[in-house]
Amino acid sequence: MGLVVKDLFKKYGEKIVVDHVSFEMPQPGVYALLGSNGAGKSTTIRMTLGMLERNGGEISWNGGPLNFDTCNIGYLAEERGLYPKYSLMDQIKYFGELRGVTGKTLTDRIASLAERLKVEEYLYPEKADEILSKAGVLDTSDEKKSTMALKKKHKPKTADQLSKGNQQKIQFLIALLSDPELIVLDEPFSGLDPVNTDILKEVVREQIARGKYIIMSSHQMEVVEEFCTDITILHRSKAVVSGNLNDIKKSYGRVNVLLKVEQDVSEEIKAVGAEIISEKEHEYRIRVTGDEQANQLLRRLIEKNIPVVKFDLSELSLHEIFVREVGDEAVESKQ
Amino acid sequence: MNQNSKENIYSLNGFGKVYRFTFKQTIKNKGFLLAAIMMILMMAMMKPLMYLLSRSGDNAAQSMTVTLSTIEAEKLYILNETAFYMDKERAIPVEVGDISEKAVKRENVTIYNLGEESDENLIAGLTAKDILVIIRAEGNDYKMNGIISDNSEVSIRNLDRATSYVGERFRDERKLQLSLDDSDLQSLGAGISTEGTMTAKEYTEEKEYTLTSAEYNGLAMGFALIIMVVASLASSYIISSVNEEKTSKLAETLLVSVRPMALLLGKVLGMLTFVMGTIVCGVLMSYLADFIMTNVMNLDTSKLGQAGINLAIFTGYGVKGLVAFVAEILIALLAFGIFSGIMGSACSKTEDQQSAITVVTMITLIGYMGTMYFGMKSDFTMIGSLVPPISFFMSPAAYVAGRIGLGVFLGSCAIQIAIIIGLLVLGAKTYRNLLLSDSSKPKLQAIFAAAKY
Numbered sequence: 001m002g003l004v005v006k007d008l009f010k011k012y013g014e015k016i017v018v019d020h021v022s023f024e025m026p027q028p029g030v031y032a033l034l035g036s037n038g039a040g041k042s043t044t045i046r047m048t049l050g051m052l053e054r055n056g057g058e059i060s061w062n063g064g065p066l067n068f069d070t071c072n073i074g075y076l077a078e079e080r081g082l083y084p085k086y087s088l089m090d091q092i093k094y095f096g097e098l099r100g101v102t103g104k105t106l107t108d109r110i111a112s113l114a115e116r117l118k119v120e121e122y123l124y125p126e127k128a129d130e131i132l133s134k135a136g137v138l139d140t141s142d143e144k145k146s147t148m149a150l151k152k153k154h155k156p157k158t159a160d161q162l163s164k165g166n167q168q169k170i171q172f173l174i175a176l177l178s179d180p181e182l183i184v185l186d187e188p189f190s191g192l193d194p195v196n197t198d199i200l201k202e203v204v205r206e207q208i209a210r211g212k213y214i215i216m217s218s219h220q221m222e223v224v225e226e227f228c229t230d231i232t233i234l235h236r237s238k239a240v241v242s243g244n245l246n247d248i249k250k251s252y253g254r255v256n257v258l259l260k261v262e263q264d265v266s267e268e269i270k271a272v273g274a275e276i277i278s279e280k281e282h283e284y285r286i287r288v289t290g291d292e293q294a295n296q297l298l299r300r301l302i303e304k305n306i307p308v309v310k311f312d313l314s315e316l317s318l319h320e321i322f323v324r325e326v327g328d329e330a331v332e333s334k335q
Numbered sequence: 336m337n338q339n340s341k342e343n344i345y346s347l348n349g350f351g352k353v354y355r356f357t358f359k360q361t362i363k364n365k366g367f368l369l370a371a372i373m374m375i376l377m378m379a380m381m382k383p384l385m386y387l388l389s390r391s392g393d394n395a396a397q398s399m400t401v402t403l404s405t406i407e408a409e410k411l412y413i414l415n416e417t418a419f420y421m422d423k424e425r426a427i428p429v430e431v432g433d434i435s436e437k438a439v440k441r442e443n444v445t446i447y448n449l450g451e452e453s454d455e456n457l458i459a460g461l462t463a464k465d466i467l468v469i470i471r472a473e474g475n476d477y478k479m480n481g482i483i484s485d486n487s488e489v490s491i492r493n494l495d496r497a498t499s500y501v502g503e504r505f506r507d508e509r510k511l512q513l514s515l516d517d518s519d520l521q522s523l524g525a526g527i528s529t530e531g532t533m534t535a536k537e538y539t540e541e542k543e544y545t546l547t548s549a550e551y552n553g554l555a556m557g558f559a560l561i562i563m564v565v566a567s568l569a570s571s572y573i574i575s576s577v578n579e580e581k582t583s584k585l586a587e588t589l590l591v592s593v594r595p596m597a598l599l600l601g602k603v604l605g606m607l608t609f610v611m612g613t614i615v616c617g618v619l620m621s622y623l624a625d626f627i628m629t630n631v632m633n634l635d636t637s638k639l640g641q642a643g644i645n646l647a648i649f650t651g652y653g654v655k656g657l658v659a660f661v662a663e664i665l666i667a668l669l670a671f672g673i674f675s676g677i678m679g680s681a682c683s684k685t686e687d688q689q690s691a692i693t694v695v696t697m698i699t700l701i702g703y704m705g706t707m708y709f710g711m712k713s714d715f716t717m718i719g720s721l722v723p724p725i726s727f728f729m730s731p732a733a734y735v736a737g738r739i740g741l742g743v744f745l746g747s748c749a750i751q752i753a754i755i756i757g758l759l760v761l762g763a764k765t766y767r768n769l770l771l772s773d774s775s776k777p778k779l780q781a782i783f784a785a786a787k788y
Contacts, residue, residue: 051590051767068591069348075591081584086360094356098349098592174588 001062002026003048003182003213009056010043017043019237020057025230028211030204032224032245035234036326041217042078044234045184048215049073061182072099074180078187078217080171082159089123089156092174099178106177113173116203122162122170126154165196172200182213189223201226221319231318235326249315252324256317257286257294260310265301272297288313344763349593353601354608357576361609367572371613378617379624386628386636401496401503403427403441404434408489409464411439412457413446413501416471419509421446426504439466439497463488468501477505546736552710555732557648558660559706562667562728563699569610569668570675570695574688576606577679586770595766596759599680603672611668618646652735659731659744666751667727671695673758680769681777681785691777702728713738720747723754761786 003025010018018040025031035041046052048059050067061071083091089110096106114120120127159167168191175183188204189197204227207214218224224231231248233241241248257274259265260283269276269286274297277285288294294313301308316324361367403411415421423446430441447457457467461484469480481498483489510516546554580586580602589598628634649660678691702724709719709729716738720730726747734744765785769775775785 046587046771049591051587051771073591075588077584077587079584079587081586081588083360083579083583083585085364087363090356090360090363094352095588095592097352098589171588 001060002028003066003215004060005044005048005057006059007057008044008047008054008059010040010047010052010054016237018047018054021232021234021237021239022057023230023232023239023242025213025215028208028213029229030208030214030216030227032228032231033215033217033234034219034221034224034231034322039234039326040237041234042186045186045215045217049075049184066182068099071182072178072180074175074178074183076172076175076183076185076188080164080168082167082170084160085158087156087158088162088170091159092123092170092177095174096177101178109177109179110173113176116199116206117169117173118199119166119169119173122157122166125157165192168192169196169200172203176203176207180212182215183207184215184217186217187219188216189218189220221317221322225318233322233325240325241321245318248321249318252316252321253290254294254313254315255288255290256314256320257284257288257297258310258312258314259284259286259297259308261301262307262309265306268300268304268306269297272300283310344594344767345596345760346594347597347600350597350601353593353598354605357602357605358608361572361576361606367609371609371616374613375617375620378614379620382621382625382636383628386634401500402430403444403500404430404432404438406439406466406496406500407435407437407493408439408466408497409462410443410445410466411497411501412461412465412467413444414452414454414457414467414469415446415448415505416454416469417449417477417505418472419505419512420448421505421508425511426508458482458484461487465489466494466497468498470501470505479505548713551732551736551738554648554736555706555710555729558663558732559703559728561648562664563703565610565614565664566667566671566699567696569607569672570678570699571692572610573603573606573672573675574679574682574691574695577602577676578682578685578688578691581680581682581770582685586767590767590770594763596763599673599676599762599766600759603669603676607668607672656731656735659734662748663727663731666748666755670723670727670751670755670758671699673755673762674698677758677762677765677769677782678777680766681775681782683773683775687777694777694779698724701725705729706732717743720744721750723751727751 005024006022008018008021010016021040021044023031023033033041033044043052047054047057048066059066064070082088092110093106096102096110101109110123111120114123159170162170172188175185185204189200192200201223204214208227214227216224216228225245228245230243231241231245232239259269262282264282265284266276266279269284272293273289274293275287277287279285286297288297291313298308298311413421423444426446427441427444434440454467454469461467461482463484463486465484465487466489467482469482471478471480479498479502481494483494510520577599580589593601625636628636649657652660675691675695678694679688682688682691705719705725706728709715709725710732716729716733719725720733720739720743730739730744730747733739734741739747761782765782768785769782772785775781
């Protein structure tokens with residue numbers, strides 16, 4: 001039965017912040033919750049996870065209520081936070097214990113996730129030399145350092161000693177500590193460098209492979225396209241698009257043409273009524289109305305003996321769908 | 336409102352973990368730890384410091400009661416122009432022991448009583464090594480002048496000593512001639528306390544009270560001061576600790592693991608344990624310091640009386656007093672602690688903390704000032720003992736002093752516990768919303784508004 005969110009409604013005073021939003025995840029997979037800033041994504045997530053009371057609607061998990069007593073939840077909040085001055089290990093253990101993971105299970109999970117996320121040197125500073133040595137980045141002058149300097153080096157690390165990227169990896173580790181069934185990732189890859197993005201993506205892929213329910217909120221559309229099978233786009237507190245990503249794309253038709261030729265064909269494109277989006281060294285990005293117009297353009301080029309190097313007809317990208325639905329143009333047309 | 340599952344926001348699941356983590360991390364926090372050590376040291380050093388100060392005070396007092404042998408001069412003339420006759424044989428005692436060569440010899444002291452010599456003559460005859468002290472009556476008072484010659488070699492310090500010495504001798508002469516001793520003087524100088532007018536019924540009631548009005552006022556104010564200091568200290572710690580969680584953006588991560596009441600109560604009790612632990616350590620260290628001074632260093636601390644940290648307020652009124660005062664402190668700390676936790680969660684920025692602390696301090700001040708006012712008005716003792724926040728400060732003292740009965744005291748405690756429950760309900764309803772809000776302010780109106788959502 002999975003997760004069912006039906007007619008979710010929330011208002012502050014007279015202001016409606018989530019207006020009858022519904023979505024469901026009948027089986028494991030990745031569901032994307034998209035929307036511009038202030039669209040109601042975070043409020044929807046907070047209500048879904050039981051952090052905020054809702055004014056209306058129903059949320060169920062496998063037919064029963066959803067809260068952290070009925071479902072093992074892992075949450076990476078958009079607002080990243082760690083206790084800045086507390087030891088990393090202390091706070092990781094605290095969050096683990098709050099989620100009911102204790103003793104050896106907790107220790108093993110921390111060690112395993114730390115290795116996967118490559119944060120061992122921060123969590124186990126006493127083993128840092130060994131870890132760095134394995135990675136081939138050990139400073140050999142360390143051996144000459146005084147006992148005092150080594151003691152300082154081996155002192156438990158605090159959050160404020162870590163870069164933002166590494167702090168984010170620690171928070172990701174905390175979200176996965178309880179081996180959750182339902183994982184909510186709010187902007188999981190924002191602010192990460194490509195290397196760390198790949199590390200986190202790999203862990204997310206592992207979770208997908210293990211059959212977890214994942215809700216992902218992101219502004220990075222290529223990431224959503226990479227992972228998500230279903231989406232809901234929120235705009236001004238309402239769901240404007242919702243459903244399977246492929247079906248949604250199909251519903252907009254195949255309207256993008258990437259054309260590469262060896263001469264100027266602007267006149268031919270205009271002649272069939274298509275729109276040139278961009279052009280660079282006879283490589284055109286063209287917007288057509290559908291398959292028929294695209295075929296018409298291709299026929300015309302062949303008839304005129306214009307050599308076609310590349311002709312690629314495709315659906316709208318998620319980025320384009322998002323802009324179309326929540327961009328200024330969409331707003332004006334809906335008004 | 337259509338909700339298929341009403342979440343139990345009052346669940347205390349996870350409270351113990353929050354409590355332990357808060358307490359342990361507070362102890363590990365250098366800032367809190369340093370403040371605690373400073374406070375413990377301050378409490379421990381209070382009595383030794385007072386002892387040192389009293390010793391320097393004694394030394395000063397001893398230097399005031401100078402002897403003749405401490406005055407360096409050749410001759411000392413005393414011109415007594417008062418009605419009290421000063422006889423040299425009686426007034427200037429013979430001194431024994433080592434007497435400095437430079438000190439005034441007894442045979443070089445000359446006393447002239449009323450009419451025996453004029454001040455002009457004596458001043459004219461002063462040499463560079465002589466001192467003249469003139470005593471004269473002015474109205475109901477006596478005035479003394481120490482005089483040296485214009486080319487005097489006598490230091491001002493010695494002149495002061497000579498004046499003090501002559502003053503003491505003149506005082507003793509007066510006592511002798513009036514047949515008075517020190518206890519007579521003390522009795523005459525003792526103040527008289529007036530309790531104002533009262534009806535016959537009030538007078539009868541007053542006689543039935545365990546403590547007199549003065550004792551009761553002292554007890555009530557002393558206890559109110561303890562509550563004010565401890566509650567203010569705990570409040571500032573709790574507000575900063577709760578707000579730290581909010582400004583560190585940890586609220587969401589915590590709130591998917593623990594319910595608001597467990598989070599609030601764990602946080603508050605963790606900090607209260609730290610504050611109470613600090614105070615208990617301070618008291619124990621103070622007693623240890625006292626023990627070392629008395630039994631190891633064999634110092635006489637009896638003159639300090641109840642100076643320093645003492646628990647007389649708790650131990651001086653029997654089991655009844657001990658239970659009443661300790662119970663009230665725990666209730667008051669819990670109430671102010673929970674209120675501070677809610678105020679801390681309403682602070683959006685670190686700068687807001689001061690406003691939150693001010694609100695809590697204002698409420699403690701109302702309680703303290705109310706105790707001052709109602710404590711003096713016997714007609715309002717009952718009201719003061721029942722109406723919060725004054726009742727937190729006043730009720731146990733009123734009970735111990737016999738101003739209110741056990742029933743009223745228990746009623747007062749019941750009202751205070753109801754307030755704690757009310758605050759917990761308010762906290763459970765608002766804590767999550769306030770922690771998640773970026774724009775809340777530490778104002779009561781904003782807190783009640785948050786309960787609606």
